[in-house]
Amino acid sequence: MDKKMMKQSQEVIEELLKREGMSRRDALKLMGLGGAATMMGAAPSSARAATEAMASSDKKAKIVIVGGGAGGIMAAARMRKAAPNAEIVLIAPNDIHLYQPGQVFMAAGLYTEDDIRKPNADLMPEGVKWIKDEVKTFDPDNNSVETANNGKVGYDFLIVATGLQYDYERIKGMSRDLVGQKGIASVYLNDPVKGTAKGGVATWEWFKQIRAAAEKRDPGNPLQIICTQPSTPIKCGGAPQKILYLCDDMLRGNSPLGGKDIHDNAHLTFTKKGKKLFGIKSYNQTLLKLTVDYGNIEDAFGYDLVEIDPDKKMATYDYHYLEKGEWDEDLEEFEVIPMVKKVKMKYDFIHIVPPMKGVDAVANSPIGWQKGTAKGWMAADRYTLQHIKYKNVFGIGDILGIPLGKTGGSARHHGPILQENLVAVMEGKEPTAKFDGYTVCPLKTEYGKIMLAEFNYDGPAPSFPLDPSQPRWIWWAFDLYMLKPMYWNLMMRGLM
Amino acid sequence: MQLKKIAGVLAGMSLLAVGASAAELSNAQIYSKYCKKCHGANGEGNPAKKGPALNDKDINELFDALMNLKEKGFEASKHEAMTHNMEVLERKKGIHVDPQSMAKYLFYSFNPEAK
Ligand SMILES: Cc1cc2nc3c(=O)[nH]c(=O)nc-3n(C[C@H](O)[C@H](O)[C@H](O)COP(=O)(O)OP(=O)(O)OC[C@H]3O[C@@H](n4cnc5c(N)ncnc54)[C@H](O)[C@@H]3O)c2cc1C
Numbered sequence: 001m002d003k004k005m006m007k008q009s010q011e012v013i014e015e016l017l018k019r020e021g022m023s024r025r026d027a028l029k030l031m032g033l034g035g036a037a038t039m040m041g042a043a044p045s046s047a048r049a050a051t052e053a054m055a056s057s058d059k060k061a062k063i064v065i066v067g068g069g070a071g072g073i074m075a076a077a078r079m080r081k082a083a084p085n086a087e088i089v090l091i092a093p094n095d096i097h098l099y100q101p102g103q104v105f106m107a108a109g110l111y112t113e114d115d116i117r118k119p120n121a122d123l124m125p126e127g128v129k130w131i132k133d134e135v136k137t138f139d140p141d142n143n144s145v146e147t148a149n150n151g152k153v154g155y156d157f158l159i160v161a162t163g164l165q166y167d168y169e170r171i172k173g174m175s176r177d178l179v180g181q182k183g184i185a186s187v188y189l190n191d192p193v194k195g196t197a198k199g200g201v202a203t204w205e206w207f208k209q210i211r212a213a214a215e216k217r218d219p220g221n222p223l224q225i226i227c228t229q230p231s232t233p234i235k236c237g238g239a240p241q242k243i244l245y246l247c248d249d250m251l252r253g254n255s256p257l258g259g260k261d262i263h264d265n266a267h268l269t270f271t272k273k274g275k276k277l278f279g280i281k282s283y284n285q286t287l288l289k290l291t292v293d294y295g296n297i298e299d300a301f302g303y304d305l306v307e308i309d310p311d312k313k314m315a316t317y318d319y320h321y322l323e324k325g326e327w328d329e330d331l332e333e334f335e336v337i338p339m340v341k342k343v344k345m346k347y348d349f350i351h352i353v354p355p356m357k358g359v360d361a362v363a364n365s366p367i368g369w370q371k372g373t374a375k376g377w378m379a380a381d382r383y384t385l386q387h388i389k390y391k392n393v394f395g396i397g398d399i400l401g402i403p404l405g406k407t408g409g410s411a412r413h414h415g416p417i418l419q420e421n422l423v424a425v426m427e428g429k430e431p432t433a434k435f436d437g438y439t440v441c442p443l444k445t446e447y448g449k450i451m452l453a454e455f456n457y458d459g460p461a462p463s464f465p466l467d468p469s470q471p472r473w474i475w476w477a478f479d480l481y482m483l484k485p486m487y488w489n490l491m492m493r494g495l496m
Numbered sequence: 497m498q499l500k501k502i503a504g505v506l507a508g509m510s511l512l513a514v515g516a517s518a519a520e521l522s523n524a525q526i527y528s529k530y531c532k533k534c535h536g537a538n539g540e541g542n543p544a545k546k547g548p549a550l551n552d553k554d555i556n557e558l559f560d561a562l563m564n565l566k567e568k569g570f571e572a573s574k575h576e577a578m579t580h581n582m583e584v585l586e587r588k589k590g591i592h593v594d595p596q597s598m599a600k601y602l603f604y605s606f607n608p609e610a611k
Contacts, residue, residue, distance in 0.1 A: 229570070231571060231572040232571055234570060237570025275567065275572075275573075279567050279569050280568075320572075330534075338576040338577055372553065372554075372561065373560045373564045374560050382559055382560070388554060388556060401556075401560070402560065403559065403560050403564065403595075404563070457596055
């Protein structure tokens with residue numbers, strides 16, 4: 001860790017003590033770091049002991065991992081230690097590893113693209129064979145995968161860590177090339193193979209353009225800004241709203257661009273098909289109140305973006321609503337008939353979050369769900385992360401076809417579950433470790449504040465003894481200064 | 497005065513009783529009382545009420561569907577009619593369906609493939 005980082009971390013702690021009135025010991029405990037040693041990039045001693053005590057197997061076997069992102073690297077690091085006699089092969093095309101959560105800070109003008117890139121070779125654990133290639137098809141009936149350039153690769157055990165893919169094209173008239181042009185931004189856009197995060201760059205430019213345009217408007221003729229969320233599952237479900245709030249706060253003059261408060265010169269519309277800002281009541285209430293406090297944000301529920309005309313700056317939505325049907329005796333209420341109609345919305349600037357889906361190789365093979373709400377995502381057990389049919393196949397990260405959990409924080413929680421269960425199966429036992437649905441969303445509600453929304457299958461699941469529905473400065477500081485080094489130095493080494 | 501007071505207490509008690517019984521309903525009771533008419537006695541579905549079959553779904557699929565229709569994650573419900581039904585049941589009857597245990601109940605009671 002460099003000097004700058006050290007200094008920033010120290011400032012974070014000092015400020016934390018001041019603002020929350022805590023002892024230094026509590027503050028460190030709170031951050032789950034366990035001591036100053038962590039500040040140097042070493043693992044907290046307790047975490048290291050726990051890792052060593054974890055399940056391991058000395059069986060000879062060939063483990064193939066597909067994907068070299070957050071999940072793939074963590075799985076490789078963990079299994080390298082847990083299965084010392086196994087041959088471990090990782091198949092991934094990307095030379096560069098992107099710290100994707102940092103794309104939001106890029107959009108906010110606080111990180112650059114270089115801040116979130118690292119050569120994948122630096123992260124690859126020693127003793128893991130890396131095949132720089134892409135898997136075209138999975139053939140789990142014959143325990144093998146077909147690669148683009150290296151033919152078939154066989155395995156005894158398979159870990160699927162391919163992440164998901166963006167589906168910009170599902171929106172008629174939209175393509176990834178439009179991001180950064182004609183008032184269109186999309187923080188998500190990145191290319192894992194090229195190692196670029198164009199979405200972060202383009203969204204910061206978009207912020208600047210919006211500020212310049214809003215300066216020429218007035219509250220009677222406000223700039224029209226739309227932020228969308230698709231109806232599909234998405235990674236980091238809070239990011240569409242992060243951009244919404246950060247953009248508005250930028251107009252209030254709180255971004256690195258500074259300036260006067262001109263947010264009344266703009267009107268922001270947040271569109272999504274669902275009917276809630278957040279699936280959990282306490283978090284939802286905080287966000288609803290927040291939109292009211294901003295004063296210029298309108299939530300449009302039931303709206304699913306289906307078409308865009310970039311030249312006319314016109315967005316077309318499927319608007320979903322319920323029409324009253326016949327009286328239902330059992331429910332003692334009228335039944336409802338779901339209806340859809342097309343609605344157009346004019347905009348000056350639009351932030352588009354693409355629909356997302358499982359990667360083709362998974363969706364088009366028996367590895368994926370063939371039916372149901374999770375069609376196209378990996379057919380995994382929601383607790384054990386084991387494939388529902390192929391018992392020697394496990395998944396980690398965004399590709400899992402389970403409710404909740406498409407975040408880097410979830411992948412971190414998948415890690416130990418996957419390790420324990422895969423070791424069990426290697427030893428001929430049943431997998432018993434259970435993933436609880438842990439998902440974390442550091443929802444940026446303004447520059448300098450985050451609501452650290454942690455939840456699992458049962459509901460809210462705060463790690464810290466503080467009201468989780470309250471946006472706080474400490475989480476912002478933690479996210480901005482500490483999470484990235486922790487990601488590179490601890491998570492990617494399987495230490496956290 | 498006295499009568500009014502007693503009536504008040506009685507009303508309070510009956511309210512409590514309703515609350516308690518709703519909270520204590522097992523998944524089997526919830527199903528037979530509030531789901532069966534639309535989804536069939538054995539989860540085979542009921543076309544007359546447009547209720548789809550539930551007995552052909554894997555436990556993970558059922559769990560995913562139940563989480564999705566309650567909009568527990570960030571994605572929109574794919575079952576808008578059922579999402580509405582669930583809201584009505586919660587609001588009017590005080591029924592709270594727990595996706596994890598209900599998925600388990602449905603799968604092991606109705607799916608012929610359940611071991
Ligand atoms: C804008 C944004 C903000 C985010 N914010 C947060 C946040 O604040 N907190 C948080 O916890 N998470 C956040 N996330 C989510 C987090 O980045 C992901 O959940 C995490 O990276 C998932 O890891 P993964 O391994 O499943 O997928 P990825 O990290 O995407 O990696 C998938 C890898 O698989 C490779 N691959 C794909 N297909 C194939 C194939 N057929 N063959 C071989 N290799 C293949 C890809 O090249 C890639 O390297 C954010 C993401 C974005 C985009």
